[in-house]
Amino acid sequence: MSDVKRFLYVNRKAPYGTIYALESLEVVLIGAAFDQDVSLAFLDDGVFQLTKGQNTEAIGVKNFSPTFRALGDYEVTKLYVEMESLEERGLTEDDLQNIMYEDEDDDWKEKPSIRTVSRAEMAGIMADQDVVLSF
Amino acid sequence: MKIGVVVSEGPYTHQAADSAYHFVKAALDKGHEVPRVFFYHDGVNVSTRLSVPPQDERNIQQNWTALAKEHGLDLVVCIAAAQRRGLLDENEARRQGKDANNIAEGFRISGLGQLIEMGIQTDRLVTFGD
Numbered sequence: 001m002s003d004v005k006r007f008l009y010v011n012r013k014a015p016y017g018t019i020y021a022l023e024s025l026e027v028v029l030i031g032a033a034f035d036q037d038v039s040l041a042f043l044d045d046g047v048f049q050l051t052k053g054q055n056t057e058a059i060g061v062k063n064f065s066p067t068f069r070a071l072g073d074y075e076v077t078k079l080y081v082e083m084e085s086l087e088e089r090g091l092t093e094d095d096l097q098n099i100m101y102e103d104e105d106d107d108w109k110e111k112p113s114i115r116t117v118s119r120a121e122m123a124g125i126m127a128d129q130d131v132v133l134s135f
Numbered sequence: 136m137k138i139g140v141v142v143s144e145g146p147y148t149h150q151a152a153d154s155a156y157h158f159v160k161a162a163l164d165k166g167h168e169v170p171r172v173f174f175y176h177d178g179v180n181v182s183t184r185l186s187v188p189p190q191d192e193r194n195i196q197q198n199w200t201a202l203a204k205e206h207g208l209d210l211v212v213c214i215a216a217a218q219r220r221g222l223l224d225e226n227e228a229r230r231q232g233k234d235a236n237n238i239a240e241g242f243r244i245s246g247l248g249q250l251i252e253m254g255i256q257t258d259r260l261v262t263f264g265d
Contacts, residue, residue, distance in 0.1 A: 005255055019219075023176055026215060030247040034255065131254040133141070134262060 005130035006037045011046035013135065015065065016056060021049050022064055024135035029067075032074035039129070040071075041122060043082040046135075047089060050081065050114065052097045065097065072101030072113060079113045082122050137168045139257035141250065143264035145177030146195040147188070152181045155263035156198050163206055170257060171209040172199075173250045174242075176264075179217045182210070184239035196239050203241035210242045211249045 009028055015021045031038065042050055049065070056063040071077070079099060086092060093116055102108040117125065126132060140159055144151035159169050174181055181195055188194055203210050212222065218231070224244045228236035238244060254260050 003255075007251075007254060019176065023216060027175075027247050027250060031251040033248070034251045036251070036255065131260050133250075133254070133260070134264070 004035065004037055006039070006128060007031060008039045008041055008126060008129040008132045010041045010043070010126070010132060010134040011049055012044040014045040015049040015054065016059060016061055020135040021046070022062075024133075025064060025067055027133065027135075028071070028076060029074060032076055038076050039078040039080060039125065040076065041080045041082070041125065043085045043119075043122060045085075045089075047081055047085045047091060047096075050079070050096045050099070051091070052095065068097060069099050071099065075101075077101040077103075077111075077113050078115065080115050080117050080122060080125055082119055083116050084119045086116070136259060137170055137257040138162055139253035139260045140169060140172045141260065141262040141264070142172065142174045142178035142181060143176045143262060145180040146186070148177075149265060151263040151265070152178065152195050152199075153193070155261075156195070156202065158261065158263070159208070160202060169206075169208060171211055171249065171253045173253055174210070174212045175216055175247075175250065177220070178264075179212045179220055179222050182212045182217070182222055182239055182242040183237045185237050200239050200241040208241070212238065212242050212244045213250070214244050214246055217244055 009024055011021060011024055013020045054063050054065040096114055099113040100110045101113050103111050140155055142152050142155045146152045162169055186196055199210060202208060223233055223236045224238040225236045
């Protein structure tokens, strides 16, 4: 068994209303210390987790959306967003936060972490994984 | 085969903790190894020894405790999820200045790293959730 496994965290729920999104992010942050090959998938209502301009003041819940922008520092740089899920909710990529990482293999050039993929491509990404954790 | 198990919903509201219990039992009976069961989200509520279900109902916590005893299972409760939901072992209760603890025998509280480690060290990871 190889030391490095491909981990995929699948996020399917809205950021607030239930705790799944927040507790998923907590696993991602802890898991980053294990030097595995990590990807995140956002589909169904999970695409709302990455939207910009979130304001949770009125519901008295912590707005954890800025944390996604720090993922690059944890070497979590692959955030796959399902196109159909965006479209079904009237969203486009412009509604999502600008999440960047510095590519150490390319002179630390800033690159976008969010990659929009089709539903069919997402199926392929899932099939390629060793460990899938769904939230 | 080495199988890691995640329980991510609470007892009685969801069947996840029951299904995971039956799955682990069946897997062990078939000769598979289950090195660890990880309780996350509301799944941590399975570990309270203070639940008192009606006598003609199954006791989910006691089922797990008995299975752990019989097979030496490692039942790990996520500390971050547990603290949010008021589940403390003796050490944590003392550390947090609380007047009681409620973790049942056979369960231990530890970090999320144990979940990742389980994913790395097992051949399959099976999640029981909603």
